[in-house]
Amino acid sequence: MTCLCCGKELDALDIGAHRKLINRQAKEFLCRDCLAKDLGWERKFLDEMIDRYRRWGCTLFPQGKAKE
Numbered sequence: 001m002t003c004l005c006c007g008k009e010l011d012a013l014d015i016g017a018h019r020k021l022i023n024r025q026a027k028e029f030l031c032r033d034c035l036a037k038d039l040g041w042e043r044k045f046l047d048e049m050i051d052r053y054r055r056w057g058c059t060l061f062p063q064g065k066a067k068e
Contacts, residue, residue, distance in 0.1 A: 003031035005038075016060035017050055 001010045008031045018029040021039065030038060036046040054061050 001029065003034055004028045005030055005034040008033070012062050013050060016058075016062075017046065020053060020058065020060050021049075 001015070002008060003010060003014070010029055010031055014031045014035070015029050017032055017035055018026055021035065022030075032046055033043055036043045039046070050061055054063065
């Protein structure tokens, strides 16, 4: 699966972030770089939010640090 905007290959964090922040039922997704840009955020801030959601127990994200 690839990013709807830039065509980059997506990973589980990209899909989880899009579902958490845009639409839980989405079938097409943005990568974290494009999603952060779309939201007006820095990529680092988006990764911090993903880590925060994990700590809170959100199951949309696999365990580990949100890095690339």
